[in-house]
Amino acid sequence: xGEELIEELVAMGIWDREVLExxxxxxxxxxxxxxxxxxxxxxxxxxxxxxxTISQPYIVAFMTQALRLKPNHRVLEIGxxxxxxxxxxxxxxxxxxxxxxxxxxxxxxxxxLRRLGYSNVRVKAGDGYEGWAEHSPYDGIIxxxxxxxxxxxxxxxxxxxxxxxIPVGRDEQRLQILQKTSNGLQLEGTLSVSxxxxxxxxx
Ligand code: SAH
Numbered sequence: 001x002g003e004e005l006i007e008e009l010v011a012m013g014i015w016d017r018e019v020l021e022x023x024x025x026x027x028x029x030x031x032x033x034x035x036x037x038x039x040x041x042x043x044x045x046x047x048x049x050x051x052x053t054i055s056q057p058y059i060v061a062f063m064t065q066a067l068r069l070k071p072n073h074r075v076l077e078i079g080x081x082x083x084x085x086x087x088x089x090x091x092x093x094x095x096x097x098x099x100x101x102x103x104x105x106x107x108x109x110x111x112x113l114r115r116l117g118y119s120n121v122r123v124k125a126g127d128g129y130e131g132w133a134e135h136s137p138y139d140g141i142i143x144x145x146x147x148x149x150x151x152x153x154x155x156x157x158x159x160x161x162x163x164x165x166i167p168v169g170r171d172e173q174r175l176q177i178l179q180k181t182s183n184g185l186q187l188e189g190t191l192s193v194s195x196x197x198x199x200x201x202x203x
Contacts (some may be wrong), residue, residue, distance in 0.1 A: 001023055001024050001025075001026055001027075001057065002041045004041075005023075005041050005042075005043055006020055006024050008043055008058075009043075009057065009058055013054065013062075014058070014061045014065060015065070016067050018092060019061055019064050019088075019092070020061070022044065022064075022091040022092055023057065023060070023088065025104075026084070027116075028040045028041065028054070028084060029041070030055055030112065030116055031048075031054055031083060031112065032046050032048060032082065033049065039176070043057050045059075046058050048081055048082045048105075048153070049167070050102045050104065050105055051196060052079075052081045052102065052196055053081070054081060054084050055084075055144060055195070057181075059191075059193060059201060060084070060088060062190075063142055063175070064085075064088055064089065064092070064142075066165045066175075066177050066190070067137075067142060067163050067165060068140075068163060069089070069092045069093050070093070070094065070139070071092070071094060072093075073093040073094065073139035073140055074093065074094060074095045074098045074137040074139055075095070075097070075138055075139060075140040075141070075142065076096075076098070076131060076132055076135070076136075076140070076142070076154075076157065077089065077096060077099070077100075077141075077142050077143075077144065078128030078129075078141070078142070078144065078154070078189050078198070079099075079100060079128060079135070079144035079145040079198070080098040080099065080100035080105065080106060080123050081100065081109065082105075082108075082109060082112070083098070083108075083109035083110075083113045083118075083161060084124070085126075085142065086098045086109070086113065086118070086121045087113060087116065087118045089121075090113075090118045090120050090121045091118075093120075095120050095121075095122075095135075096120060096121040097122050097123055097124075097132050098121060098122070098123045098124075099123075099125075099126050099131075100123060100125060101125065101127050101199060101200075102125075103125045104106050106124065106125035107125075108122055110123045113141065116124055121197035127200050127202070128145070128151075128202040129147070129151045129153065129154075129198065129201075129202045129203065130151075130153050131153040131156070131157040133157060135138045136156075136157035136158075137157055137158060137159035137162065138157055138159060138162060139159050139162050139163075140162055140163050140165075141157065141158055141162070141163075141164040141165070141166075142165050142166075142171075143164070143165065143167065143198070144195060145165035145195055145197060145198035145199075146168065146169060146170070146173045146193075146197050147167075147197075147198040147200075147203065148169065148170055148203060149168065150166055150168060151200075154166075155180070155183035156171050156183060158178075159180065159182070160165075160181070160182060161180065162179075163177060163178065164177070164179075165177050165178075166177040166178070167195040172192070173192065174190070174192055174193065175189075175190045175191045175192075175193050176188065177190060197199075
């Protein structure tokens with residue numbers, strides 16, 4: 001990712017050096033369709049088919065920074081889409097699990113991540129509302145589709161001390177950060193955002 005865009009992220013308030021470094025290393029153009037490649041390094045979301053979008057780089061950076069990741073962490077992502085956010089996470093933690101409910105996108109993202117060498121990411125097709133209990137609890141959970149409320153299974157699957165970042169709302173959405181502390185849950189509202197809606201039988 002170009003130096004200009006990284007400078008823009010800094011100007012917008014992204015301060016985590018490791019997040020900025022990874023943003024500059026992961027080639028976003030590899031994650032967008034051929035006809036979108038010329039916009040890959042602009043600070044805006046892009047359509048990737050099936051009604052899905054690869055998020056704006058600023059939002060990717062903001063959400064990643066909000067997770068306060070450490071190298072030994074294991075992270076769950078809901079909404080693999082192109083696999084770009086998963087690739088960013090994979091460079092900051094030991095293992096990334098990602099769930100995508102559109103089977104074609106799940107297959108494509110799996111192939112892409114393997115081809116590009118992001119070998120610590122596991123993708124599965126399924127409804128992310130349920131989380132992925134098998135590998136829980138997670139140090140961080142990131143949801144990249146908007147839900148009207150925080151799915152309960154995800155709160156259960158979050159480690160104590162862990163953070164969950166999710167866009168909450170239908171038309172009006174706000175990025176929420178949920179922290180699981182020894183005193184209970186702490187919720188913080190942040191940016192107003194516009195994500196594609198989570199599709200689930202539970203909603
Ligand atoms: N993080 C992605 C962008 C996600 S767009 C990237 O970096 O490219 C939101 C994605 O969430 C879409 O691909 C959509 O199909 C998926 N999605 C919607 N509902 C879902 C659900 N219940 N479980 C898993 N994925 C879901």
